[in-house]
Amino acid sequence: MTSANVDPRTPVLVGAGQFKQRPEVPVEALEPVAMMAEALNAALADAAAPGLAKRATHTWVVKGAWPYSDPAALLNERFGIAARTGLSTDGGHVPQTLVNMACNRIAAGQADVVLIVGAEGIWSRRRARRAGQRIPYTGQTDKAPDELLGVDVVMNNEVEIERGLRDPINVYPLFESAFRASRGETVDGHRDRIAAMWESFNRAAVANPYAWVRTPMTAQEIREPSPTNRLVGFPYTKCMNSNWDLDLAAALIMCSAETATAAGVPADRWVFPHAGTDGRDTDHVSNRDNLHSSPAIRVAGRRAMELAGVAADDIEYVDLYSCFPSAVQVSATELGLGLERELTVTGGLTFAGGPLNNYVSHSIATMAGKLREHPGSIGLCSANGGYLTKHAFGIYSTTPPQHGFRHEDCQRDIDRLSSVELDAGYTGRATVEAYTVMHGREAPEAALAAVRTPSGRQWARSSDPSLMDEMQQSEFVGAGIVVNDSFEFASG
Structure with a gap:
């Protein structure tokens, strides 16, 4: 099967664009919606079909740290299009979930071209404020999007908050210690290993022109505390934590095969989503069966491979969600990928950057480039929101899927698995x-x-x-x- 004879409703990723800014004068930075427009222009150029935007039926924006109430409407106005607008809920899983959703709608004939965009301008905004200045933002606070995409989940209970589990920096190092103990590693040996793993992520970032931090670092420099790399939550130094102090944007263009053909998108730009899955672990960490594994990653991730008809060893390129080392290790173990192989194409959320909910847009965009460089290869992107809570997976290739895009919500199977009760008053x-x-x-x-x-x-x-x-x-x-x-x- 070739791209010339696939089913007309087969969903395909045809454009991927990224944008990075670090102006010498922060107040001169583009506001986030302008950054989104730059990323979308890059994605249109990547698709080699500038008129594709005019065919958009949906414009979806990944929620960010900015005040716009319907940024997709602002983008529609900039590009002169009349697409339905959508705004996501929170979570690092969102970009892959939106791709899965777009593929389902395209395959069902409910959408033709879906623009997925996100941006964060935290670095420039913070520095402008320090200088007593303000970056002008387009005013928009009262327009609701046509769709709210996703469901918000309350991921902390009152006991967890009261005892100090307020943020990811408190929770992921807990997972790390449990994972270490499950493998029988020593404290020092384990610190050496995760530092070496993060060194490999740093190498990927150094090679990635859109990574935020491209300074080479050794495992020793990552492992050991220093004035610029303090301990945060043992065993994590600052250089093992997600970094959201950045200005990054990314855009993806999804469409049907027939629309890609009609718009003149060259066949060598086509990247096919083969399968996607979604699922989540217990909303509260208190109820997890254990703290060193993830049933949702195991069920949903392996199901994605089954739907795509591939095994772990068939996947040449991987980008695992990498807010902290524990997230990578748990995911790799549950997916059967092994910890020794390369597990990122971007450099991860420490070095490539962790723009709140939008990292995986960059992951998918970078993966598309890798797969085009190596036609016929297979890539897997994982996405994670919360505290190893909300998960989404996508498997991609330049080769069309034999049975079309296949998707499954795996929640029913996940919910059958065991959990633990919170014993909040125990002494x-x-x-x-x-x-x-x-x-x-x-x-x-x-x-x-x-x-x-x-x-x-x-x-x-x-x-x-x-x-x-x-x-x-x-x-x-x-x-x-x-x-x-x-x-x-x-x-x-």
Whole structure:
């Protein structure tokens, strides 16, 4: 089968564009909607069919840290098109979920051309504010989009927030300790390994012209704390955390095969989504069966491969969502990819950049370029929102899918799997299941721990300096502790 004789309703990615700005005078930066327009222009140029925008039936924007209420309408106005507008909910899974949604609608004849765009201008906005200046933004706060794309999920309960699990920087290092213990690694050996893995991500970023951080770094420089690389949540230094202090934009153009042909998109620009899946783990981390794995990634990720008719060893290029090392390792393990292979095409959210919800738009755009450079190869992109909570997968190739695009929402199968109850009021003896030590700029501030009780899972914390120091030197997963009435813990 060739692109010339595929089913007319086969969805195809025909344009991928990225944009990066770092002006010397921050107040001269483009506002985010203008950045989106630049990325979309790049995607149209990439498709070699400038008139394709006029055929758009839908313009969808990935939600960002800006005040526009319907940025897709602003883009429609700039490009002179009358497409239906959409704005996503929050989550790093969103771009791949939108691609899956676009493919389903295109295949069903409910859409012809879908423009998917996102941008963040956090770097320039922050620096302009520091200088007492303001980047002018287009005013728009009262227009609602035609569609709200996705469903918001409340991912923290009151107990988790109260005990210190407020943000991803608190939660992902907990997963890291649980993953380390599941493999039987030593604390130091594990730190060496994840630093080496992140060095490989840095190398990919250095080679990526759209990466935000392209300064080469060694594993040692990534691993060890320094004045510019402080510890954040042990064992993570700053250079192992997602970086959203950046100005990046990306756009994807999806359409049907018949529309691509009619618009004159050259066949060598066509990248076919073969399969996509979606699913999520328990909304609250408190209810996960364990903290070193992800049933949703296992079920939805492997199902994507089954729908595409490929095995892990058939996939030449991979970009796993990489907000923190634990996310990469859990995903690779669940998908059967192995931790030794290359797991990014961009450089990941630390180095390529983590523009809030829009990273995977960059991931897919970069993947499209890789697959075009190597026709017939297969690529997989994973997307993750929350705390290993919301997941989406896509498998791509320049070769048309034998049975058309195939998609599945895997939630029913995921929901059948076991979970754990939160034992919020428990005090007494318990066993550490996962932990981290959170650091301020000068010193460690609090140890956070997930502990197993006779009836479920409890969260506890400690600010004992000697205990925090010990927890960073030796393995505490599996250790016995005592939780007091204030839900603080001590060795026991």
